[in-house]
Amino acid sequence: MxxxxxxxxxxxxxxxxxxxxxxxxxxxxxxxxxxxxxxxxxxxxxxxxxxxKDKNALLCAIAEQGFEKWQAHFAQLMRERDMNSWLTAFVHAYLDFSREHPEEYDLMFGRPVWKNGAPTESLKTASFACFQHYVDLIRVDLIRSWQDKGKSATGTDCLRLAQVSWSMLHGMSRLLNDGIYLDKNSIDAMSDSAVAMILAAIQSPD
Structure with a gap:
């Protein structure tokens, strides 16, 4: 050979x-x-x-590479400090990434690594850092939005808000990658609706 x-x-x-x-x-x-x-x-x-060293290590490395790609793109979004702009860009970029890199996305968030395998420490670090950046942006913009209204956001659980909104995007990505939604107009409309829902949760006090 x-x-x-x-x-x-x-x-x-x-x-x-x-x-x-x-x-x-x-x-x-x-x-x-x-x-x-x-x-x-x-x-x-x-x-x-x-x-x-084995197949699990290989799959974890592919997933970690996916998070590194996403982090590089996420860094660009963080330069835009207008809440509506960065959130719109984030939602569309999230769905575009899952659709353009389906194999990596499935390993980043799927059972082959996280349930059936054994995620490496470096993969855990990369994935948690990616999500933490999103939580931090939600927290900063929520506090700013409520302060503009003269209200306090101290009672709002930013982590839960980030988890729920991220889960919504993940569910949409699964529908897209599984072939349930394929029409681009539907995808764009779904993205815009997701942005509106997340903004409503950030901007509206209980």
């Missing part, structure tokens, strides 16, 4: 991640193995195991 020179150049790690993601898209999580992945890339199993 002739191994690819990419291994010697030090980029086999990323090549394995990319090829594994493609394989999951073609065959599903159950259809991938370290042996099959090594054969697809053109390296020995020993070379593949040098980068990922």
């Amino acid at each position: 002739t191994y690819k020179k990419s291994y010697h150049h030090g980029n086999l790690h990323q090549e394995l991640l990319e090829e594994a993601t493609r394989m999951i898209g073609e065959q599903g999580v159950d259809g991938i193995s370290m042996r099959a992945l090594a054969e697809r890339v053109g390296v020995s199993r020993t070379a593949a195991y040098h980068h990922f």
Whole structure:
């Protein structure tokens, strides 16, 4: 067997991640193995195991890479401090990401890693950091909005509000990725409705 020179150049790690993601898209999580992945890339199993100790580690790395991509995009959204603007961008970006990267998204939020597997500490850190940024933005904008009305937001549970609104977006993403909603006009309308609902919860006192 002739191994690819990419291994010697030090980029086999990323090549394995990319090829594994493609394989999951073609065959599903159950259809991938370290042996099959090594054969697809053109390296020995020993070379593949040098980068990922087992299949679980590989799946966790794909999920972690998804969170890193999302965090990079999330950082751009945080530059926009107008609440309506960043939230609209966030909702649309969330749904677009889940639709454009379905294999990564399923591992980021699905049972292959979180229920059936064993999430790595680095994956936990990446995922929690991503959600915490969202919680922080909700908290800052909720406090600002209520202060503008001369009211106090101290009794509002920002964590629960963030959890519920994020869960709504996750549910919409599952409907999209499972093929229940495919029409772009419906997707855009759903996104706008989600924004309106979240803003209403942030801006309206009990």
